[in-house]
Amino acid sequence: MKKEIEFMLNEEKVIVEVEPHWTLLHLLRETLELTGAKEGCGVGECGACTVIVEGDAVNSCLYPVMEIEGKTVTTIEGLAKPDGTLHPLQQSFIENNGVQCGYCTSGMIMSAKALLDKNADPTENEIRTSISGNICRCTGYVQIVESIKHAAGSMKNTQAAQNGK
Amino acid sequence: MSQYDVIGTRAPRVDAPAKATGRAIFVDDMSMPGMLYGALLQSPYAHALIRGIDVSAALKLPGVKAVVTHKEAGLVKYGVSPARYDETIFCYDKVRQVGDNIAAVAAVDMATAVEAASLIKVDYEELPAVFTIEEALADGAPLVHDDYKRNISAEVHQEFGDVEAALKECDLIKTTSLKSKRQDCAFIEPQGCIATYDLSGNLTLYSSTQTTHYVQRSLAMALGAPVGKVRVVKPYVGGGFGSKASASHLEMAACLLAMQTGKPVKMIFDREQVFLHGRARHQFVHTMTTGVKKDGTIMALKHEAWLNGGAYSSFGIATVYYAGSLLGGPYKLPNMKYDGYRIATNLPACGAQRGHGGVIARSCWEQQLDMIAEELGMDPLELRLKNIMTAGDVTCNDLDMSSLGMKECIEVVRDASDWKNKKGKLPQGKGIGMACGFFVSGAGFPIYRSETFHCTVTIKVTEDGGTAIVSTASAEIGQGSDTTFAMIAAEGMGIPLGMVRIESGDTDFGVDLGAYSSRQTLMTGQATKQAAENVKMQVLDALSKELHVPVEDMDIKKGYIVFKKDKPDLSALKTRYIKEHREWTDNPSLDDELSFREASRIAFFTKGTIVGTGMYKPPELGGKFKGAAVGTSPAYGCSAQIAEVSVDEQTGRITIEKMTDAHDCGQAINRTSVEAQMHGSMAMGLGEALFEEVKFDDKGRLLNGDLAEYKMPTALDMPPMEALIVESHEPNGPYGAKEVGEGNIMPTIAAVLNAVHDAIGVRIHELPLNPERVYLAIKEYREKNAKQ
Ligand code: FES
Numbered sequence: 025m026k027k028e029i030e031f032m033l034n035e036e037k038v039i040v041e042v043e044p045h046w047t048l049l050h051l052l053r054e055t056l057e058l059t060g061a062k063e064g065c066g067v068g069e070c071g072a073c074t075v076i077v078e079g080d081a082v083n084s085c086l087y088p089v090m091e092i093e094g095k096t097v098t099t100i101e102g103l104a105k106p107d108g109t110l111h112p113l114q115q116s117f118i119e120n121n122g123v124q125c126g127y128c129t130s131g132m133i134m135s136a137k138a139l140l141d142k143n144a145d146p147t148e149n150e151i152r153t154s155i156s157g158n159i160c161r162c163t164g165y166v167q168i169v170e171s172i173k174h175a176a177g178s179m180k181n182t183q184a185a186q187n188g189k
Numbered sequence: 190m191s192q193y194d195v196i197g198t199r200a201p202r203v204d205a206p207a208k209a210t211g212r213a214i215f216v217d218d219m220s221m222p223g224m225l226y227g228a229l230l231q232s233p234y235a236h237a238l239i240r241g242i243d244v245s246a247a248l249k250l251p252g253v254k255a256v257v258t259h260k261e262a263g264l265v266k267y268g269v270s271p272a273r274y275d276e277t278i279f280c281y282d283k284v285r286q287v288g289d290n291i292a293a294v295a296a297v298d299m300a301t302a303v304e305a306a307s308l309i310k311v312d313y314e315e316l317p318a319v320f321t322i323e324e325a326l327a328d329g330a331p332l333v334h335d336d337y338k339r340n341i342s343a344e345v346h347q348e349f350g351d352v353e354a355a356l357k358e359c360d361l362i363k364t365t366s367l368k369s370k371r372q373d374c375a376f377i378e379p380q381g382c383i384a385t386y387d388l389s390g391n392l393t394l395y396s397s398t399q400t401t402h403y404v405q406r407s408l409a410m411a412l413g414a415p416v417g418k419v420r421v422v423k424p425y426v427g428g429g430f431g432s433k434a435s436a437s438h439l440e441m442a443a444c445l446l447a448m449q450t451g452k453p454v455k456m457i458f459d460r461e462q463v464f465l466h467g468r469a470r471h472q473f474v475h476t477m478t479t480g481v482k483k484d485g486t487i488m489a490l491k492h493e494a495w496l497n498g499g500a501y502s503s504f505g506i507a508t509v510y511y512a513g514s515l516l517g518g519p520y521k522l523p524n525m526k527y528d529g530y531r532i533a534t535n536l537p538a539c540g541a542q543r544g545h546g547g548v549i550a551r552s553c554w555e556q557q558l559d560m561i562a563e564e565l566g567m568d569p570l571e572l573r574l575k576n577i578m579t580a581g582d583v584t585c586n587d588l589d590m591s592s593l594g595m596k597e598c599i600e601v602v603r604d605a606s607d608w609k610n611k612k613g614k615l616p617q618g619k620g621i622g623m624a625c626g627f628f629v630s631g632a633g634f635p636i637y638r639s640e641t642f643h644c645t646v647t648i649k650v651t652e653d654g655g656t657a658i659v660s661t662a663s664a665e666i667g668q669g670s671d672t673t674f675a676m677i678a679a680e681g682m683g684i685p686l687g688m689v690r691i692e693s694g695d696t697d698f699g700v701d702l703g704a705y706s707s708r709q710t711l712m713t714g715q716a717t718k719q720a721a722e723n724v725k726m727q728v729l730d731a732l733s734k735e736l737h738v739p740v741e742d743m744d745i746k747k748g749y750i751v752f753k754k755d756k757p758d759l760s761a762l763k764t765r766y767i768k769e770h771r772e773w774t775d776n777p778s779l780d781d782e783l784s785f786r787e788a789s790r791i792a793f794f795t796k797g798t799i800v801g802t803g804m805y806k807p808p809e810l811g812g813k814f815k816g817a818a819v820g821t822s823p824a825y826g827c828s829a830q831i832a833e834v835s836v837d838e839q840t841g842r843i844t845i846e847k848m849t850d851a852h853d854c855g856q857a858i859n860r861t862s863v864e865a866q867m868h869g870s871m872a873m874g875l876g877e878a879l880f881e882e883v884k885f886d887d888k889g890r891l892l893n894g895d896l897a898e899y900k901m902p903t904a905l906d907m908p909p910m911e912a913l914i915v916e917s918h919e920p921n922g923p924y925g926a927k928e929v930g931e932g933n934i935m936p937t938i939a940a941v942l943n944a945v946h947d948a949i950g951v952r953i954h955e956l957p958l959n960p961e962r963v964y965l966a967i968k969e970y971r972e973k974n975a976k977q
């Protein structure tokens with residue numbers, strides 16, 4: 025039995041029919057054609073499917089679709105500005121090589137964004153903790169952590185410049 | 190100042206924007222009109238006869254479009270090494286491991302396909318099974334394959350020099366062993382594919398693979414299709430590490446279902462299937478005896494290895510050869526004897542994984558060398574330096590170290606880690622250890638016997654001269670090969686990286702054996718360089734005719750023509766470009782430099798589309814003995830690593846405090862990517878050293894086939910890692926480059942083992958070093974010491 029739900033997705037209102045047993049990941053990938061969030065395990069163990077719901081990074085493969093009714097969801101597709109300007113995290117992952125195969129990357133960036141939105145000046149340990157649910161088999165995390173550090177720095181500088189105006 | 194403009198820089202990866210925005214397309218992100226979904230029926234038993242298969246109920250389920258078993262698939266044997274083709278697409282007489290494939294279903298959606306597979310009835314007669322090496326070798330043990338007597342699926346016996354005679358001359362002889370556990374590749378993207386079949390009989394497979402070429406050949410052979418009608422395309426791939434280096438049942442089944450239904454069929458492994466069909470690292474048991482002189486000179490190594498190979502051979506013959514041959518260096522070793530056995534069992538089959546065959550052998554020996562140094566009262570680092578090979582040395586098994594910065598690597602990590610002030614001087618519970626290793630830069634021969642080029646590359650320049658398109662069938666799987674080849678192409682043509690576009694991973698682009706044995710940088714790199722230089726020559730040749738300047742008096746640098754002598758009058762040429770193309774919005778300026786773009790346009794006027802081609806196969810390599818093909822390579826990369834650890838003696842928990850790593854990759858093409866490979870290798874090595882172990886119950890069923898119970902390193906487990914690049918010049922490599930992705934995993938485990946000993950005085954001869962094992966080892970060590 026399909027049900028209709030309504031929620032905010034990447035700053036746009038979405039009304040969509042879903043099967044109540046679906047996960048948010050299924051809705052995103054199979055119905056809404058947003059394939060940035062990946063399925064690495066399907067059971068909440070790898071973090072490749074991470075998206076942000078109401079400010080928190082969540083494993084969308086575990087998130088029951090009915091529970092997003094009325095909530096705000098951000099996926100990797102919603103990070104760049106409509107004119108194509110990348111989010112500082114995306115820019116930093118490109119410049120600091122936070123990317124190898126790329127399968128964990130969307131999830132990594134979303135976990136990092138949830139952190140930086142709450143904590144603009146995280147310690148290395150806070151960064152590592154925020155992505156400890158995101159497994160990466162390629163990088164050993166060095167360049168990912170560097171990417172997040174640099175993004176935090178550049179976001180702070182932009183903020184300071186704006187405040188100075 | 191570097192002599193290069195692009196090579197040796199830290200250019201961002203060409204695929205990073207797509208990946209950082211979630212736009213990079215992996216196979217699971219693809220769908221096609223009318224696409225069906227496939228599911229496999231797999232054996233719940235580790236060893237059983239198949240008495241009958243009834244698919245009628247599955248066929249009746251609404252939404253099911255096809256069900257295939259061995260009846261439709263046929264019984265063609267295939268596998269990896271032609272000498273051990275021991276698989277069929279579906280089992281027909283018996284199953285040999287849990288997860289063995291019986292049938293596949295295509296249906297309108299995944300849920301229907303899975304339900305239909307569960308409706309297939311199989312009449313099994315369970316057989317006794319063997320899971321360990323000991324069980325498999327026991328008298329009267331059931332045979333996994335009738336052809337493999339005593340369940341030995343491959344054995345190797347080699348001797349170089351005279352080991353027994355050499356041992357007689359030694360002052361110290363030491364025998365030790367090391368036993369490892371099965372490690373999984375555990376890439377984050379499970380294998381998947383989509384097969385399509387058209388009315389002209391063209392079969393196209395989009396697959397998460399490292400080796401489009403071998404998959405193409407295997408499909409053609411097992412399905413009886415003409416090779417020319419089979420195309421394999423690799424979209425972005427989420428890591429491979431060896432497990433995606435051969436054709437899988439998933440790919441075979443999807444193709445068969447597409448051929449039966451005429452519709453695209455998508456199949457994706459779930460995580461448990463990745464563990465069941467990963468073909469990842471074998472379990473190794475090594476015993477080694479090394480003899481040395483009083484002064485530390487290594488005289489001889491006698492080595493025996495036993496590998497638990499699982500149900501099928503896969504890469505296993507190569508694995509058991511590599512386990513021996515990769516000890517020939519990097520130390521001068523005049524005498525070496527090796528006996529290796531790969532044992533078939535009823536566990537999921539094992540295959541190739543990062544550092545193929547060599548990692549545990551290396552770990553065993555490097556721990557033993559430390560023990561020898563201790564008994565001789567030598568610094569283990571000095572013992573290694575004393576025996577170290579240098580460029581030009583050839584090992585006793587004919588591996589030619591055409592470049593080798595091994596000594597430099599040791600010196601670099603020694604100084605960077607402050608070894609001299611730490612080794613043997615840290616407080617109880619803290620320790621430092623080192624080890625070395627090396628690996629091939631590509632196998633000298635293809636997996637099947639052939640005179641084939643290992644790769645062919647074409648570069649095509651667009652008509653306006655603005656973009657050079659590099660086409661290669663090589664596989665970008667995350668390691669950064671697309672970026673590497675784009676950089677090599679840019680350097681070879683003398684143009685900026687931004688003017689190069691690369692398309693890869695498609696068998697329609699030519700031949701490339703793929704991403705395995707760390708071959709692509711050297712081999713595909715050579716072919717790319719040749720193609721790029723070919724383009725450059727064609728452009729300069731056309732220009733020479735127009736300008737009456739000899740080709741050798743010109744060059745192309747940073748996108749502009751360089752005139753080594755007098756600069757000719759260019760105004761006519763420049764005006765011609767612009768006159769022709771008034772409506773183009775990006776015409777070059779009328780300044781007095783002549784760009785590659787203008788020159789290529791002029792060349793196009795006389796020659797049509799400029800296409801440069803390149804190809805590579807290794808030169809004649811050493812070794813005429815049986816098995817010489819496994820280990821010989823045009824070049825070898827090498828690493829030294831130092832691990833600093835602390836051990837909590839109450840709990841047995843090891844914390845890695847720091848890793849210092851130096852790798853000789855020849856000329857670094859992209860420095861950032863080289864460091865990235867070093868970090869990734871160490872992470873995988875530390876995982877294998879500390880916690881990774883695939884476990885089975887007494888029926889051969891997976892106990893931890895998921896990413897929660899199969900422990901691998903998270904961001905919180907990883908120590909600070911210093912990656913130091915040592916550059917040598919490899920004469921056989923493009924611009925002097927060679928491998929980094931696998932040589933660098935060789936020293937990691939042994940560096941940790943040696944550091945643990947330095948911390949607590951205990952030697953451990955079994956992996957992984959989880960708290961329980963370490964705790965028990967400490968306890969045993971104390972009890973033994975108390976008695977004495
Ligand atoms: S796919 Fe959601 S955590 Fe792995």
Ligand code: FES
Nearest residue numbers: 125128160161162
């Ligand atoms: S980049 Fe491959 S899993 Fe992280």
